[in-house]
Amino acid sequence: RFTRCHVWGGPRPALTEGGEREVLIDSICMKICAGGAVLRDCYADTAKIGFHIGAYTRLLGCSYFNNYRAFKLDDLVAIKHVGGKLLVSECAFTKTNPKAMVYASETTDPAVWSNNIYHGFAEGELPVAERNSSLI
Secondary structure (H helix, E strand, O other): OEEOOEEEOOEEOOOOOOOOOEEOOOOEEEEEOOOOEEEEOOEEEOOOEEEEEOOOEEEEOOEEEOOHHHHOOOOOEEEEEOOOOEEEEOOEEEOOOOOOEEEEEOOOOOEEEEOOEEEOOOHHHOOHHHOOOOEO
C-alpha cells in the first residue's frame, strides 16, 4: 500500500557543462508489478508514464500532471496498463501538452473507471468507459 507518494520526474543535469538540461525521456513515476497494490492519493509528476500498471491495482484519489512549460516533455500517458485488473477511482488528470493521453492499454483486462476529474482533455480523449463524464 502506498499513500501520498509524490514522484517527480524533473530534469537530469546537463551531460556537458553549460549544456541543455536533459529530461527523463523514458521515465516512469510508479511501476506496479506485484498484485494487490493500492495507491491512495499518490501524485505522478512530470514523467513519460505516470503509472505503469502490470498487476491487479487500485488507484484511488491519485493524480497525474506534467510540467510541460518548464521541461517540454511530450507524448505522455498518465496510465499505461499492461496487465492485471485495474480500478481508477476519484483520480485527477490534467492535460498540459498536445499529445498527452489519460490511458493506454496493452491488456485484455478492462480497467474500471469511477468519478474521475479531467482537466484540459476533450471527451474523445478519455477512456471509453469515462466518455460523457464531466470535463473541466
